[in-house]
Amino acid sequence: MEQRYLDSIEHALAGALERIELPPLLGEPIRYALASGGKRLRPVITLLAAEACGSTSADAAPVAAAIEILHNFTLIHDDIMDRSPLRRGQPTVYQAWDDATAILAGDTMMGIAYQLLSEHYPPAVCRQLVAECSSAFVEVCIGQAEDLAFRTVPSVTMDDYLRMIGRKTARLFATAAVAGGIVAHASHDVLTALRTYGTALGMAFQIRDDVLDLFGSEDFGKELGHDLREGKKTFPTLSAAACATDPDDRAAFAMYLAGTPPRNRDEIERMRERCRRLGALEHAESLIAHYLSxxxxxxxxxxxxxxxxxRLCALARATRNRHL
Amino acid sequence: MEQRYLDSIEHALAGALERIELPPLLGEPIRYALASGGKRLRPVITLLAAEACGSTSADAAPVAAAIEILHNFTLIHDDIMDRSPLRRGQPTVYQAWDDATAILAGDTMMGIAYQLLSEHYPPAVCRQLVAECSSAFVEVCIGQAEDLAFRTVPSVTMDDYLRMIGRKTARLFATAAVAGGIVAHASHDVLTALRTYGTALGMAFQIRDDVLDLFGSEDFGKELGHDLREGKKTFPTLSAAACATDPDDRAAFAMYLAGTPPRNRDEIERMRERCRRLGALEHAESLIAHYLSxxxxxxxxxxxxxxxxxRLCALARATRNRHL
Structure with a gap:
């Protein structure tokens, strides 16, 4: 991605934090979370969408920063709920500080994100952005609630899974794209096209993420097979479970989906092999290709x-090959 | 308070939740938190402020509901951070469910509050309300961070305390009053007067709250002396500590402020007596009277x-006598 987009996002993020006198107890975890090396995919989409609709990336930078802040806020709170010790190879905020600090830092970021919207846009654009971001945010929370509930429900289907990631992941990608269009005063049809683009890209991104967790290489900053160890219902496990006909495979997936995750490296390796043999990788590739087209x-x-x-189209194509 | 104000707030709160299809994992704790019998003081202020500026309480009901939702959201998250088991005599949300549910229910409420602002107000009013609410929210978080930090700092002064409650408590009262004025398109001078009113009322309210915790009657739904047991730096303890001259009193407050709270009923009773003897009640009354005037x-x-x-003035006067 061109450096000027990333620079513009970092500049907007730094500006949002500088304006407020945050006590160290809040400022440090917020800066830590925002500096921890994400790819800034969502805000880059916002800047490109604004340019693609005839506006400038400078106009879109504040809402792009707001969306990146919202995204990082959900990561901080999700990590507490999931008890995830690492993110992008670094200790998560609740690990580096504590639960109370992580909860409060996240809450503060939400306030900062909305401040950006009210301070940088004319009233009509501000109202549209607030409507889009707050609806997205409620839907992301519903998706996270479904994801948490899935852990204790044995009968999760592929449809349930796709609906859940549609909310938890794809909705914020859609909002990132639509927000660029709103800033550029795009027509209803163009906003709908941007929503379709963002949603489909987000779906492809999450399925790719699930596949990487199981079949990726270790240099991704996360331990491999983390989802399996947690017993999560992910694309590869649900896809393989649906294709299992052999009694041994069926029993293994029934046990897994009922809440008995593999306990050691050998068991993880066996589950990975089952998923591979039952075509999980090929199914993922074909669904990802569908979403990207x-x-x-x-x-x-x-x-x-x-x-x-x-560039937006190239960004989608890059999702197909990332890190595998 | 007149029933029609309370009815209008309940109606707006119910409407905000009905529009969204929340899964039970989110809908139940959110409804539980909002139904747990608060006095709706902040939204009532918003409705009265709107009427006092020539608008109607119907116009102000959506932002009043948003402010009540924001307030309850902060309570849910504060209770996790403070590990408070009870609120208004009922188990807190994290106790009745768990931490993850309480975090996520709170986050969702924030999204719902901003949806109300974007859906019910014309663009210019929406933008002003979003600016006011999000700045308030960041300041409430900073106040909560200061409150958490105070627990490990022995040198908290009365000034530190007043600044902290100005953020944690009084700022949302100020926003409740100002929001009513914004809806009514009030002038800058009137908005400033409403801010002064809300801030001063909020300060009086919090000092009264601190006093009630120590000297109130048990039927308030909380155990008495809870703040003392937690070693919190509250108005009565800071006021008494500043007035202590007797070496025994000075040693007792130095120990308390350094982080050694009383361990049993007898020790609590002795601290309460020290606070009373050193004029904490009279100092509180006089400061409350100053804020209310x-x-x-x-x-x-x-x-x-x-x-x-x-009615707004009567509401302030009522703070002086509540529950003591």
Missing amino acids: TANAALESHLPPTSARD | TANAALESHLPPTSARD
Whole structure:
């Protein structure tokens, strides 16, 4: 990704924090969370979407920063709920500080995100952005609630899973794209195309994330097979479980989905092999390809050809190959 | 308080929740938290402020509900941070469910509050309300961070304490009053008067709350002396500590402020007696009286005489005598 987009996002993030005198107890964990090396994928989408609709990335930078802050806020709180010790290879906020600090730092970030929207946009744009971001936020929370509930429900289907990631992951990608369009005063049709693009890209991104957790390489900052160890219902396990016909496979997935995760490296390796043998990788590739072509078709039929639109399409294609 | 105000708030709260299909894992704790019998003081202030500025309470009901939701959201998260088992005599949300549910229910409420602002107000009013609410929210979080930090700092002064409650408690009262004025398109001077009123009322309210915890009657739904048991730096302890001259008193407060709370009923009773003997009650009464006269003077010199203005003044006077 071109450096100027990333610079513009870092600048907007730094500006949002500088304006407020935060006590160290809040300022340090918030800066730590925001500096921990994410790819800034969502805010880059916002900047490119704004440019693709005829506005500038400078106009879109405050809402792009707000969306990145909202995203990091959900990560901080999710890590507490999931008791995840590491994120991007670093201790999570509740690990580096404590639960109370992580809860409060997250809450504060939410306030800062909305301050950005009210301070940088004219009233009509501000109202549209607040509506879009707050609806997205409620849906992300519902998705997280479903994800938590899935852990104790043995009968999760692929449809349940796709609906859950549609909320927990894809909705914020959709909002990132739509927000760029709102800043650029895009038409209803163009906003719909941006929503289709963001949603489909988010779906592909999450399925790829699930696949990487199981089949990726270790240099990704997370331990491999973490989802399996946690007994999570992910794309590869649900896809393989649905394809299992052999009694031994069926029994293994029934046990896994009922809440008995593999306990050691050998058992993890055996589950990974089952998933591979039952075609989980190929199913994931084909669904990812479907989502990415949906994403790019929406842009190509509703937005004029610009270099920003090309970059959005390239970004989608990159999801197909990332880190595998 | 007149029933029609309370009805209008309950109606707006119910409407905000009905529109969204919340899974039970979120809907139940959110409804539980909102139904747990608070006095709805902040939203009532919003409705009265709107009427006092020439608008209707119907116009102000959505932002009043948003402020009540924001307030309850902070209570849910504060109770996790403080490990408080009871609130208004009922188990707190994290006790009745668990930490993860309480974190997520709170987060969702924040999203719902901003949805109300974007859906019910014209763009210019929406933007002003979002600016006011999000700045307030960041300040409430900073106040909570200071409150948490105070627990491990022995040198907290009365000034530190007053600044902290100005953020943690009084700021949302100020926003409740100002929001009513924003809905009514009040002038800058009137908004400033409403801010003075809300801030002063909030300060009086919190000092009264601290006093009640130590000297109130047990039927308040909380165990008495809870703050003392927790070693909290409250108005009565800081006021008494500042007035202590006797070496025995000085040693007792030095120990308390350094983080050694009383361990049993006898020790609590002795601390309570020290606070009483050193004039904590009288100092509280006199400061409360000062804040309440500031609050009402602001309204009486900047708002026309209406029954809504009279009710706001009566509400301030009621703070002086509540539950003692």
